[in-house]
Amino acid sequence: MYLLLDMTVSAEVIVKGRYTAVPDTVNGIVTTRTVNNSDKTQKSLLNTYRFEIEEIIKGKTSDKTIYINHHYSDTVYVYEEDGSGRVVGTVEVINPLFVEPKEDQSVIVFLSSTALEREYEGATEPFIVGVNDKDELTLYSNGLNEKNTSETFQTYRLKEGYRLSIEMPDFNFEDTVTGKCVSDIVTIIKANQLN
Numbered sequence: 001m002y003l004l005l006d007m008t009v010s011a012e013v014i015v016k017g018r019y020t021a022v023p024d025t026v027n028g029i030v031t032t033r034t035v036n037n038s039d040k041t042q043k044s045l046l047n048t049y050r051f052e053i054e055e056i057i058k059g060k061t062s063d064k065t066i067y068i069n070h071h072y073s074d075t076v077y078v079y080e081e082d083g084s085g086r087v088v089g090t091v092e093v094i095n096p097l098f099v100e101p102k103e104d105q106s107v108i109v110f111l112s113s114t115a116l117e118r119e120y121e122g123a124t125e126p127f128i129v130g131v132n133d134k135d136e137l138t139l140y141s142n143g144l145n146e147k148n149t150s151e152t153f154q155t156y157r158l159k160e161g162y163r164l165s166i167e168m169p170d171f172n173f174e175d176t177v178t179g180k181c182v183s184d185i186v187t188i189i190k191a192n193q194l195n
Contacts, residue, residue, distance in 0.1 A: 003126075003139075003173060003174060003175070003176050003177065004176060004177055004185065004188060004189070005188075005192055006124060007110045007123070007124050007126070007127065008058065008110070008188070008189045008192050009192070010110065010112070010123040010124040011058060011059070011110035011111055011112065011123040011124070011127075012058075012059050012111065012112050012113055012123065013056070013058060013059035013060070013061055013111045013112075013113065013120065014056075014057040014058035014059065014108065014109070014110050014111070014189060015051075015053045015054075015055065015056050015057060015059075015061070015066075015108070015109060015111070016053075016054050016055040016057060016106065016107070016108045016131070016182075017051055017052050017053040017054045017055070017106070017107070017109075018051070018052050018054070018103075018104050018105065018106055018107065019049045019050070019051055019068075019101040019102070019103050019104070019105070019107070020050050020051065020052050020103065020104065021049065021050040021103070022103075023047035023048055023049045023070070024047075024048045025045060025046070025047055025048070025072075026045075026046050026048055026069075027043050027044065027045060027046075043074065043075040044071065044073075044074050044075075045071075045072045045073045045074070045075070045092075046069040046070065046071055046072060047069070047070045047072050048067050048068070048069050048070075048119070049067065049068050049070065049101060050065060050066075050067055051065070051066050051067065051068050051109070052064065052065055053065070053066065054106075057108065057186055057189055057190070058189055058190070061118075063118050065118070066118050066119070066120055067118055067119045067120070068109065068111065068119075068120050068121065068122075069114065069119065069120070069121045070098060070099075070101070070121075070122070071095050071097075071098065071121075072094070072095055072098050073092050073093060073094045073095055073098075074092070074093050074095070075090050075091070075092050075093075076090065076091045076092075076093055076164070076166075077090050078090065078091065078158055078162070078164050088158055088162050089158030089162060089164075091156040091158070091164055091166075093154070093166055096142055096143075096171070097125050097126075097141065097142050097143055097171065098142070099128065099140045099141065099142060101128060101140075102130070105130055105131075106130070106131040106132075107128055107129060107130050107131060107140075108128075108129040108131060108137075108182070108185070109122070109127055109128055109129075110122065110123045110124060110127040110128075110129075111123055111127065125141060125143055125171070125173075126139055126140060126141030126143065126144075126173060128140040128141075129177055129185070131182055135181055135182040135183070136179060136180070136181060136182075137177050137178060137179065137180050137181070137182065137185060138177075138178050139173075139175045139177040139178050141171075141173060141175075142171070143171030143172070143173045144171075144173050144174075144175050154166050
């Protein structure tokens with residue numbers, strides 16, 4: 001149950017509920033380190049979903065409706081190596097861990113708050129657990145060992161003579177959640193709360 005314990009400790013708020021709307025898309029600006037180790041800016045695309053809370057398992061929120069950001073992609077600017085600062089091209093790198101949540105399916109989400117009121121993001125990866133009609137759980141992640149088929153590098157062709165290779169993270173989570181009952185997981189979460 002190590003994965004569940006890690007998810008529990010990492011999360012400020014754990015709630016059961018449902019995603020209820022098509023997402024809004026927002027661009028966040030983040031700083032990243034490029035190959036030449038100078039700071040450059042990239043655009044980060046977040047899909048923000050409305051979420052209706054049915055039960056609070058850990059933490060506190062006075063709102064029954066919250067918004068959850070899912071990191072979808074980054075637009076990476078590639079600069080000329082000669083130091084001129086000239087942009088050679090851009091590449092949209094899809095987050096290999098992005099999972100589109102299913103609207104109106106019961107889920108348990110493990111969240112951290114953001115700087116905005118009523119807005120949250122995944123506290124760890126994975127952070128979504130589906131609940132079926134029999135109260136059995138399914139862990140949602142592209143980082144599970146049996147699903148991890150991504151290549152070590154993704155290569156993008158920018159224009160003649162320019163290519164960008166991005167090393168992809170190697171994820172290998174062992175799924176110790178799927179098939180368990182909601183009540184068993186809630187008991188483990190409540191027994192391991194640090195606050």
